[in-house]
Amino acid sequence: MSDSAGWSLTESDPGVFTGILSELGVRGVEVEELWGLDQDLLNDLSPLYALVFLFKWVGHADPNTMDGKLEEPAQPHYFAHQVINNACASIALINATLNIRSPDVELGEELSNLQAFSEGLDPETRGWTLSNSEKLREVHNSFARSDPFHLEEHRPQDEKEDAYHFIAYLPIGDKLFELDGLKETPVSHGDIPGGAANWTSFARQVLERRIATYPAGEVMFNLLAVTGRRQALQKRLAGLPEGAPERFEVEEKLQGIEERLKDWEVENTLRRHNYIGLVHALLHESAKQGKLTSQMAEAKEKMKQRVADKRAKGEAMDED
Structure with a gap:
C-alpha cells in the first residue's frame, strides 16, 4: 500500500459520511449511526442499502479461518482496493454506494463517471483510479479537522498506535458480501435466508460473530448505515391523505431527520474552521x-x- 501523502484521516461520523456523499453529488441516501444491532433499529432505517463497519485492525486473517470466503459475486458489482493509507473511509463508502441498485438513488456526475471509467478494470486499478481522483481527494480532505501542522510527507505509523479500518456489508444478488479494500476479492457470507429483502437480519448475525472474536470489553467499534429512509418517508407522506392517523408519526420522523441534517451541516462547518x-x-x-x-x-x-x-x-x- 502506498503512503498517505495528500490524504487525511476521516472521522467515523454519520454527518461526515453524509457530507462526503452529498458533495460528490449523490442524492437519495444519507448515513446514520447505529447504536446497536437490534432488528427493530435496522428495520426502522428501511430501505437500508449497506452497513459500514469500523473496527480495530489486527492484521490479515487467515482465509481458511475467517468467517466467509473469498468469492467474486456472480452479478455485476463494483469493488476497489484500498491502495493508499487514510483513504479507507471513502473507499468503503464508495464500494457500498456504487453497488446500490435502486431507482431512488442518483450517483451524480462524479461517481457515475468513475463507475463508467472503471468498467472492466481490476480492483487494484480501480483503487488507483479513486485515489488519483482530485475531486474525491478534495472532498475527503475537506471533512478532516483543520490541522495547521499537518505535513504532506509520509509519517511512519507508531507500531504502538492502534489502527482502524472501514469495510462495507451489503447484499449482491441473494448473497451477503463483505467489501474490504484490503482483501483481494469480496468476501461472501453465503446465501441470505429468505433472499436479499432479509439481508439485515443475516448481516446482524455475521457482525455479532465478528465482534465476538475480540477480547471481552472491547468497545472500539462503530456501525454506520447507508439508508434511503428520508426519501422513503417523504414519498410515504406525499401518499397519505390529510388527517390520516399515520401522518403524525411520519412527519415526526422526517422532522427528526431534517433537524439532524441541519446539525450535521453546522458541525461540518465548524470542523472545517481553523481556530x-x-x-x-x-x-x-x-x-x-x-x-x-x-x-x-x-x-x-x-x-x-x-x-x-x-x-x-x-x-x-x-x-x-
Missing part, C-alpha cells in the same frame, strides 16, 4: 497580561521530567 489563529491571539494576549506565568513554569517542569524519563530508558528526545 489556531484565535487560540494563538488569546494565548498571546493572556501572556502579555502575565496570566500564564504559572502554567508556563509548570509546562517546562513537565517537559524536563519527560526528557529525563526518556533518557533513563535510553531513548533520545530533544528538549525543544
